[in-house]
Amino acid sequence: MRMRLKLKTVFVLYFTVSLLGLIYALMQLGQRCDCRGHDMSKDQQISQLRGELQKLQEHIKTELNKKTDVPKIYVITPTYARLVQKAELTRLSHTFLHVPQLHWIVVEDAPQPTLLVTDFLAASGLTYTHLHKLTPKDRKLQEGDPSWLKPRGAEQRNEGLRWLREMGAAAEGKEAAALEEAVVYFADDDNTYSLQLFEEMRYTYRVSVWPVGLVGGMKFERPVVEDGKVVRFHTGWRPNRPFPIDMAGFAVSLRLILTSPQARFDGDAQMGFLESSFLQHLVTMDELEPKADLCTKVLVWHTRTEKPKMKREDALQKQGLGSDPDVEV
Amino acid sequence: MPKRRDILAIVLIVLPWTLLITVWHQSAIAPLFAIRKVCHHLVKEILIIPERLTIHRQRLADDGTETRHDTGPATDSKEYCSQDKDIVEVVRTEYVYTRPPPWSDVLPTIHVITPTYSRPVQKAELTRLANTFLHVPNLHWILVEDSQRRTPLVTRLLRETGLNYTHLNVETPRNYKLRGDTRDPRIPRGTMQRNLALRWLRETFNSNSSQAGIVYFADDDNTYSLELFEEMRSTRKVSVWPVAFVGGLRYESPKVNAAGKVYGWKTVFDPHRPFAIDMAGFAINLRLILFKPQAYFKLRGVKGGYQESSLLRELVTLSDLEPKAANCTKILVWHTRTEKPVLVNEGKKGFTDPNVEI
Numbered sequence: 207m208r209m210r211l212k213l214k215t216v217f218v219l220y221f222t223v224s225l226l227g228l229i230y231a232l233m234q235l236g237q238r239c240d241c242r243g244h245d246m247s248k249d250q251q252i253s254q255l256r257g258e259l260q261k262l263q264e265h266i267k268t269e270l271n272k273k274t275d276v277p278k279i280y281v282i283t284p285t286y287a288r289l290v291q292k293a294e295l296t297r298l299s300h301t302f303l304h305v306p307q308l309h310w311i312v313v314e315d316a317p318q319p320t321l322l323v324t325d326f327l328a329a330s331g332l333t334y335t336h337l338h339k340l341t342p343k344d345r346k347l348q349e350g351d352p353s354w355l356k357p358r359g360a361e362q363r364n365e366g367l368r369w370l371r372e373m374g375a376a377a378e379g380k381e382a383a384a385l386e387e388a389v390v391y392f393a394d395d396d397n398t399y400s401l402q403l404f405e406e407m408r409y410t411y412r413v414s415v416w417p418v419g420l421v422g423g424m425k426f427e428r429p430v431v432e433d434g435k436v437v438r439f440h441t442g443w444r445p446n447r448p449f450p451i452d453m454a455g456f457a458v459s460l461r462l463i464l465t466s467p468q469a470r471f472d473g474d475a476q477m478g479f480l481e482s483s484f485l486q487h488l489v490t491m492d493e494l495e496p497k498a499d500l501c502t503k504v505l506v507w508h509t510r511t512e513k514p515k516m517k518r519e520d521a522l523q524k525q526g527l528g529s530d531p532d533v534e535v
Numbered sequence: 536m537p538k539r540r541d542i543l544a545i546v547l548i549v550l551p552w553t554l555l556i557t558v559w560h561q562s563a564i565a566p567l568f569a570i571r572k573v574c575h576h577l578v579k580e581i582l583i584i585p586e587r588l589t590i591h592r593q594r595l596a597d598d599g600t601e602t603r604h605d606t607g608p609a610t611d612s613k614e615y616c617s618q619d620k621d622i623v624e625v626v627r628t629e630y631v632y633t634r635p636p637p638w639s640d641v642l643p644t645i646h647v648i649t650p651t652y653s654r655p656v657q658k659a660e661l662t663r664l665a666n667t668f669l670h671v672p673n674l675h676w677i678l679v680e681d682s683q684r685r686t687p688l689v690t691r692l693l694r695e696t697g698l699n700y701t702h703l704n705v706e707t708p709r710n711y712k713l714r715g716d717t718r719d720p721r722i723p724r725g726t727m728q729r730n731l732a733l734r735w736l737r738e739t740f741n742s743n744s745s746q747a748g749i750v751y752f753a754d755d756d757n758t759y760s761l762e763l764f765e766e767m768r769s770t771r772k773v774s775v776w777p778v779a780f781v782g783g784l785r786y787e788s789p790k791v792n793a794a795g796k797v798y799g800w801k802t803v804f805d806p807h808r809p810f811a812i813d814m815a816g817f818a819i820n821l822r823l824i825l826f827k828p829q830a831y832f833k834l835r836g837v838k839g840g841y842q843e844s845s846l847l848r849e850l851v852t853l854s855d856l857e858p859k860a861a862n863c864t865k866i867l868v869w870h871t872r873t874e875k876p877v878l879v880n881e882g883k884k885g886f887t888d889p890n891v892e893i
Contacts, residue, residue, distance in 0.1 A: 224551035244711060252569040291779065293758040293869035299759070300667040304633040389582035398659040401666065419893040420655055423880035426893050440887070442880025462760030506893045507659035518803045529785045529801070535775075535866050 216419035220252060253497040274470050277387040277408050278307045280370060280460065285323065285395050286315035289535065292322060294395040297331045305404045311369065314338040338478030341367035345473050357480040358383045359453075360473035363392055367463060367470060374464040388460035392453045396511050399454075401474055402433035403505040406497040408455035413489045418455040421508035427452060428501045429494065436494040436501075451490075456481070558706055587679050601875050634697050636672040642672045643747035645823065646736060650728030651689070651755050652681040658893060662757040665696040671764045675748075677735065679728035680704040688892055693752040705731045725754070730831045737828050740821065748821030752814045756873050759815075763867040766859040767818035773851045776860035778816040782787060783874050787813065788863045789856065797856040797863075809853075810844040815868050817843070823850055 209392040281302065285291060295312075310332050314323055317340045327334045336411050347358065349441050367390075374385055389410045393399065407414055415436060417428030422443045429451065439450045449456075465470065472483035497506050524527040635846060647668065647804065651657060661678075668674050676698050682690055693700045707727050729752060742747055750772050751814045767774055777788035782804040788811065790799035800811035810817075825828070833845035860867050880886055 213544075217547075220548060221551065222568055228551060228554055288872055289871065294682050296869075297663055297667060297758045300670060301663060304666060310805065328695070398663045405632065410765050411643065420876040420878075424879055425655060425878060425881060425887045426891060440553070442882075442886050453856075494560065502846035502891060504658075504891060507662075507893065508876075509656055509657065509659050510876075512874050514870075514872075514874040515783055516785070519785055522784075522803065529788075531866060533786065533866060535779045535785050535869070 224435075232356060240283040246327050250376065272490065276371060278309055278391055279305065279404055279457075280309050280311060280388060280390045280407060281362055281393045282311045282313065282366035282390065283311050283393050283395050284315060284359035284366075286377050287322070289516070291395070292535065294511060295323070295326055296395070296468065297333060298395055298399075299326075300431050301399050301401070303330075304401050308333065308404070310334040311366045312336055312363050315362055324502045335360075335369060337365050339368055341473075343394075357471075357473060357475055357477070359394070360471040360475075360480060364470045364473075368480050370460065371464060372469060374460065385464070386461050389457050390460055390463055391457040394507070396455060396509060397454050398507040398509045402500075406505065409464055409493060410459045410494050412462050412495065412496040413458050414458055414497045415451060415456045416496070416506070417501050417504050418452045419507040420451075421452045421454075426504050429455075429496060431500045433497045434496070435492055436496055437491075440456070444478055449478060449485045450478075451481055451485075452508055453481055454508060456485070456494075458485075458488060551870060570840060573581065574813065592764055594864065607692050616885060630889070633669055635669050635699065639673055643749055643750045644671040644675050644821075645671065645751060645764055645818075646675045646732075647753045647754050648677045648678055648679065648729055648732040648750050649755050650681060650725035650732075653686060653688075655893060656825065656875050657755070658692065659871060661689070661692055664753070664755055665692070665698060667761070668698055669696065670675055670761050674699065674764070676700040677732045678702055681707050681724070681728055681734050701735065702860070703728075703835055705732055723837060726832045726834055726842065730834075733824060733831060734820065736824060739775060740825060742822065742825040746821070749818050751818040752825055756871060757815050758869040758871045760867045763860075766867065769856060770818050770820050770859075772823055772855050773817055773819050773847065774857040774859045774866070775812060775817045775863070776858070777863050777866055778813045780864045780872075781813045781816075781870045786866055787811070787816070789816075789859045791862050795862060796860060797858055805840055808841055808844050810847040811840070811845055812847075814843055817847070817856075819850060 208341065239263040283298070285295065299310075303309055310327075312323060312327060312334060314320060314337070316338050319338050321334055324336060327336055339363050342356075345361070373383075377385055384484070389407055391407060403416070405423075406416060415429045416425045421427050422441050424442045427441040427450070430438050430440050439445055441450045444450060466488055468485060469487035471480055475483040519528050545854050546634070651661065664678075668676060676693075678689065678693060678700060680686060680703070683706045685702055690702060692701055705727050706787070707722055720769050733750075736748075736750065740748070751767060753762075763776070766776065775789045777786045779786040780803045781787045786802060786803045787800070789797045792798050792800050800806045800808070802811045805811060827850055830846060830849035832842060837845055
């Protein structure tokens with residue numbers, strides 16, 4: 207009996223001590239523990255990291271435009287003279303100015319370079335090439351034609367490709383090596399591009415693809431990706447085209463363009479087949495590289511700008527009272 | 536039976552000790568919770584880190600088809616902060632593509648007030664507008680949504696741009712025409728939002744502060760040149776300049792005489808308005824806004840084209856106006872309008888995934 211009593215007491219004591227310890231530990235949770243040693247090293251690391259962050263931010267500012275070892279992006283933009291041309295090119299240039307290693311190839315639909323575009327490009331601050339190629343009359347859209355009647359920009363884009371091929375043939379050594387990694391993108395002057403898009407397309411081996419917003423009569427069109435490969439295209443209009451994708455939805459590596467001299471845009475192609483006429487010479491669907499988070503994010507929008515109403519202006523011009531035609535708009 | 540009692544005793548002894556040990560372990564790393572928060576914050580701040588500058592490279596996504604390392608999308612910073620990893624191993628989690636120019640203590644701040652509303656092209660418009668603003672030093676963007684509460688789309692967009700911004704919202708009540716009443720009681724779009732921004736400015740800045748500022752009303756579908764912002768920075772009271780594609784003309788402009796003073800308006804649409812100018816054609820010095828705290832855009836009963844006058848007539852007279860853009864001979868801003876996208880193929884049920892943000 208004595209043994210039992212002892213055990214009971216010991217047990218009770220033991221239990222009480224444990225309980226007190228538990229309560230003490232719970233109270234400790236609410237306050238910081240006095241593990242200074244452990245904290246110090248973490249604090250040090252944090253301040254080190256902060257310092258690093260500052261250094262990096264400074265470094266980035268100076269490095270952004272000097273970055274020479276990322277692949278170059280050649281952007282081919284066909285353009286034509288109309289009222290909103292300067293405005294479109296202006297806001298497009300504001301986007302491009304943020305993208306490192308971008309070379310803008312502007313191809314005018316004109317018999318010779320216009321003063322407006324020449325002056326604009328010179329003042330833009332971008333690296334550019336100014337070309338021009340007139341669309342033959344029978345392929346040109348007439349006043350009053352709906353915009354989808356004839357494919358636009360085919361001749362201008364082909365001219366851009368021709369210039370690139372010429373440059374590729376003439377380059378040698380380090381320049382030629384740099385061209386191997388470069389990427390070509392066809393950017394219309396009225397679309398909207400996010401800055402992330404250019405980083406997505408920069409590393410393209412053959413042809414990379416991504417969704418495009420506000421096109422094909424839908425909120426967005428996109429390639430459907432399964433197991434990292436494009437299996438079909440999600441589009442509401444003629445999905446049976448070889449490549450039912452908008453001009454803004456793909457980029458081609460320069461290497462592939464230089465090694466496929468027969469690849470060009472067919473100006474006589476049926477409505478909606480312009481992109482296919484070019485891409486079918488270059489890749490098959492399973493070779494496409496999906497970008498933008500496996501084609502789930504919209505990083506480019508096929509916006510279109512309204513044609514400004516000029517009824518008053520036209521009436522006034524007839525009376526000789528219109529706005530000063532010498533002022534460039 | 537003694538055996539059962541023994542077992543019971545052992546269990547009852549061991550249980551509190553295990554509890555104690557686990558609790559002690561927890562309490563030992565409680566202060567690290569605080570550190571974890573800092574870690575999250577810093578990780579989110581580690582911004583543009585091009586490949587070569589990363590402290591420690593790590594593939595974000597294991598994609599078998601990729602032959603090259605490319606800049607992956609943002610991943611959750613939780614991955615790096617949850618375990619007690621060496622913080623120095625933290626790698627970029629949010630890739631930021633650009634930064635505005637560094638803030639200057641000398642340049643007057645340009646407060647750009649932009650009303651916006653949800654529609655399919657909204658994100659595109661705000662994106663390209665932000666790309667323009669990112670070139671302008673000392674720009675403060677006041678974006679006012681026409682909505683009941685601030686939308687996640689705009690919140691995320693503003694945060695990702697890196698611009699200095701203020702995000703407000705006020706919903707314009709949808710009035711309908713009263714039958715028989717020829718007056719249109721509808722409030723013109725954007726008015727309440729602009730007024731809210733003016734009120735915010737008046738509540739945030741007091742007249743005595745030395746903060747030099749210029750207020751400009753920029754709609755989200757117009758096109759602005761960078762030169763425009765430098766022209767307006769030197770505004771003393773209200774400055775004006777030509778605007779393209781308004782009033783059915785190639786451009787509308789103030790009439791400037793040889794002495795450099797505005798004496799009229801070169802417009803066809805009602806040139807006898809007190810201020811026959813578009814919203815994008817003028818900028819106001821912040822001091823003037825603060826000095827006249829009762830000046831707002833008139834909400835109701837404003838004839839088409841008189842909105843700008845309803846505010847400006849309470850602030851200045853014609854002779855106070857400062858002509859910019861080479862005495863109002865250069866076009867630095869275009870009143871472009873974006874076509875409404877035709878979404879016929881969406882159908883009634885919506886063909887595309889509603890979870891994808893456009």
